[in-house]
Amino acid sequence: MRSSVLLGLLPLAAATPFRRAPLLTRDNAEEGKYIIVMNQGVQTSSISSVVQSISAEADxxxxxxxxxxxxxTEKEVETLRNDPNVAYIQQNGKASIFATQQNAPWGLARLSNRQPGSTTYTYNENAGDGVCVYVVDTGIDVKHPEFEGRATWVATVFGDVNEDDHGHGTHCAGTVGGKTFGVSKKSKLFAIKAFDASGDGSDASMIAGMEKVIEDAPTRECPNGVVVSMSFGGDKSEAALVDAGFFGAVAAGNGDVFGRPLDAGTVSPASEESLCTVGATDKNDKTAYFTNYGKVVDIFGPGVDVLSAKPGNGSQTMSGTSMATPHIAGLGAYFLSQGTPAKGLCEHLQSISLKGVITAVHNSTVNYLAQNGEAA
Structure with missing residues (x-):
């Protein structure tokens, strides 16, 4: 019966006008790479003939x-689209397997689950690949096994030792890209020390740190982009990072000297609107008691009792919007590595965030909790 139906359709097929093979586009397509699918029944010899007609060897x-x-080439694509043997041509998209990390720190787990309390982190194994993340802080213990050789010391912007003798920067770097604690486990990490062993710096050292990022990044291999993680900052120099095409994540701040929250719009660099400003939440999805608020806050991330790397091959917990910020910087690297452009990336993170789940949010502040988009 099937044969008779097919035979009955042959005259109709013969009368059908020729239609060019469609070109199907893909997200994260590899430039110049295509998959050519032939019409059903095309002989192997015909496929070989088409392969021989192009300038490059078939992959x-x-x-x-x-x-x-x-x-x-574009010309070859158009020629093949006019070949009656070709059913369609598709851009060759990048594909990745996903991994699940068991017993993950709560902050990581929160990024890939819709409900709090999970201990698994589901993520793209290639997250951060080809992305350079600059951590402007107290430095990074670049020899820490957590970084697997992916961390590089760039500069100390004032007369001080080339090591993280405080621990804050190493902790932040671990959250961005550590093998155990990191959001984007294949990102390359670059240390710029702008704060001393006491965690103190100056406007001059902070601005110098920003300048160093802009100077250094073009000398590195960062095919998928640059992220800057700033738990601190100064003046308007941060806008230059965005002008350079980088994604910048910055802490909203931890309130006044008594820990009372402030309007983040009064605090630099959180007041710089071109940056992605980050508030902090705890493991129960409540705003941290210290987190600043206001219309300049773009998103919230885990920032209370966050476990990450400690200089000297160790680990420790810390709290602060400084701890929430590297979660967002890590997500920046995560999506840059998948082809999301830096421009509009903060808005993308907002669009895929969990909305309305955070409690005790100031009425002038968004209720967006960061996610990596992998929640079931």
Missing amino acids: HVYNAIGGFAASL
């Missing part, structure tokens, strides 16, 4: 399904 030939993968 793969699919005899079973009828087609091949290859690098093509």
Whole structure:
């Protein structure tokens, strides 16, 4: 019966006008790479003939399904679209497997689950690949095994030792890209020390740190972009980072000297609107008692009792919007590595966040809790 139906359709098929093969686009497509799928019934010899007609060798030939993968020029794509043997051409998109980390720190787990309390972190194994993350802080213990050789010391912007003798910067770097504690476990980490062993700096040292990022980044291999994680900052120099095409995450701040929250719009660098300003929550999705608030706060991330790396091959817990910020910097690297542009990335994080789940949020502040988009 099936054969008779097919035979009955042959005259109709013969009368059907020729239609160019469609070109299917993909997110995260590899430039110049395509998959060519032939019409059903096309002989292997015909596939070989088409392969021989292009300038590059085929990356793969699919005899079973009828087609091949290859690098093509735009002219070759158009020529093949006019070949009656070709069913369609598809851009070759990048694909990645996903991993699940068991017994993950609560902050990591919160990024990939819709409900609090989970201990698993589901993430793209290639997260952060090709992205350079600058941590402007107290430095990074670049030899810490947590960083697997992916951490590099760039500069100390004042006369001080080239090591993290405080611990804050190493902790932040661990949250961004550590193998155990990190959001984006393949990112490259770069240390710029702008604060001393007491955690003190100056406007001059902070601005110098920003300048160093802008000077150094073009000398590095960062094919998928640059992220700057700033738990502190000064004046309006941070806007230059965004002008350079970088994604910047910055802490909203931890209130006044008594720990009483302030309007983040009065605090630099959180007041710089071109940056992604981060408030802090605890493991129960309540705003941290110290977190600043206001219309300049863009998103919230885990910031209370966050476990991460400690200089000397150790680990420790810390709290602060400084701890929430590297979660967002890590997410910046996560999505840059998947092809999301830096411009509009903060808005993208807002769009995929959990909305309305945070309690005790100031009425002038958004209720957006960060996610990596992998929650089931």
